[in-house]
Amino acid sequence: MSIKINSKYLENYALGFAKKVCDQYFSSKQYMTGTEILKLTDSKQVNFFVIKSLFEAWHVELEKLKSNPFFDYRDNSVHQALNEFMNVLSRSIKIDRGNFEPLLGEAVAFSVILALDPLSFFRGEIDKSSGSSVNDFLKGNEKYYKWNHSLIANLIDRAGISQSADAYKQALRLNFEQQKDQLTRPEDYLAELKNIFHLDLDILFEKVAEKAEGPIIEESAQTKEEALVEEDLMAEAVVKQEVVEPENVDNSLVEEIQETIQSPEKDEERFEEESIPNIPSQYKVASAAKLIDPLQAWEKFESEQYSVMKGSVGELSENVGINQRFMFTKELFDGNPDLMKHALKSIDQCDSFMSAITLINERYVGELDWDKNSEAVEEFLQLVFRKFDQRG
The missing domain is CATH 1.20.1390 (PWI domain)
Structure with missing residues (x-):
């Protein structure tokens, strides 16, 4: 079975959810701070997706800064200064309602997608790593995935998987096939949101039989031989549960995130700016x-x-x-x-x-x-x- 999401209802729900939460919070306060975001709603997934968006926005701005041709941003002293600058900013998150409400709406919508269609969600995350190491990208963002985390947990630092996005997608698909009967039901995840703002699951999604051409979002073509090879790699791979030391910086927001998820980081947060994909030089000609x-x-x-x-x-x-x-x-x-x-x-x-x-x-x-x-x-x-x- 596949999940078909009512995108119009999802948009309206996300906006309504964000409005209700913001009406309550901003009735007595003018700005939202970083530590308050982590405790904003009863849904940890929604809260962490807001934080994820903030750090991604910071990284985009940082990449724009690094594009200046007159300075060497690879210099170690500059690198350390940027780390400290990031820490100062993380302690100084201050967002008014006009800028925060859209972020919260997006976080709600992405949370719903992750609950209903985790395979498509994580395939999209893998696509975001274009131009960088898929492993590094997933490792840097792992702490933000609170729902269906098991689908990508053992793909990080996995021996036997190449760095190509297609290899990770194949391994992800196999994970999904192996775990789909044990994954938490979408309804159970969405109950967290439903308790905050009414969510009609019958309108939001419906289960539909997959057609012969495949699921709603097509997987990359894969031969039987490739599938068998990938299964062997997964069977032989050793899952590494690496515990790394936290960065020795004064960063109250990052520390609170680390305490909440019990997974401290070793180095600076790594977020790769979404790059434009390579378009095929030859296109299929439509009739x-x-x-x-x-x-x-x-x-x-x-x-x-x-x-x-x-x-x-x-x-x-x-x-x-x-x-x-x-x-x-x-x-x-x-x-x-x-x-x-x-x-x-x-x-x-x-x-x-x-x-x-x-x-x-x-x-x-x-x-x-x-x-x-x-x-x-x-x-x-x-x-x-x-x-x-x-x-x-």
Whole structure:
């Protein structure tokens, strides 16, 4: 069985959850601090996903700083100074409601995804490690995964697994197949959220039989021989339970996180900025019947209420809501958020609606087997329509 998530309901639920919690907290306080985030809700998973987002945002800013060509950020004294700077910032987290509420909403939505579809969630996390060591990425983020943690725990420091993302995904899939009957039921995890803000599980998801072409998010093609080799590697691998010493710094927030999860770290937090994936040099060519007709699409949206909205969107990546992000990533971009981001950036470079649809047809419709009549494609094209004020 597979899980199909009602993405629109999920978005509304996440926003409602965040509003209720923020109404209660900010009724008497103006700012949220780091230590208060850890205790904000009864769901440890939600709390830690908020912290994860904060440190990822910090790392993105740090990478921008390091891109300055005039200074050597590899110098040891600079490295130590940056560590101290990070510690000072972690003790000084101070967020107003306007900036905190969206973070909390995202944390709730990602928690729901992790509970309902852990295989897809962790595949997405592995994709985020593009350009860096998958093992280092998972090791640096392991403490934030409170639900379905067993699926990735023994993949860290595992002998016999190569550093490629595909190898980790294969090992993850085998873990899931072996453990799926012992995993905590999604309903049990979601009960933590339901106790805070009403959650209708019947509306949120439904179990559907997998079709012949595979689960909702396709796994990479794998031969029987490759599967057997991977199973042998997993059987022979020794699971290392490494206990490392905490960093000797004065960092109250990090220390509290360490005490909560009982898994102190050895070095600085490592977060790798999401990189744009490599797009294949050759694309699968879609049949003419499957291609999107740009003239027909433009006329359709112009004849509807969206006509007044054309040219109203700036950067596409900044105008994708939580609901759309989940829908587009899962249903159009094979569960790969980086691929979606690359697509949006590529479309932003187009000078007209016609050229954007041409790019979409050439790169994605055939390669990712889009159904041009699906709800996801319809909503994606609406967003692209709003990007341009001329057809071209």
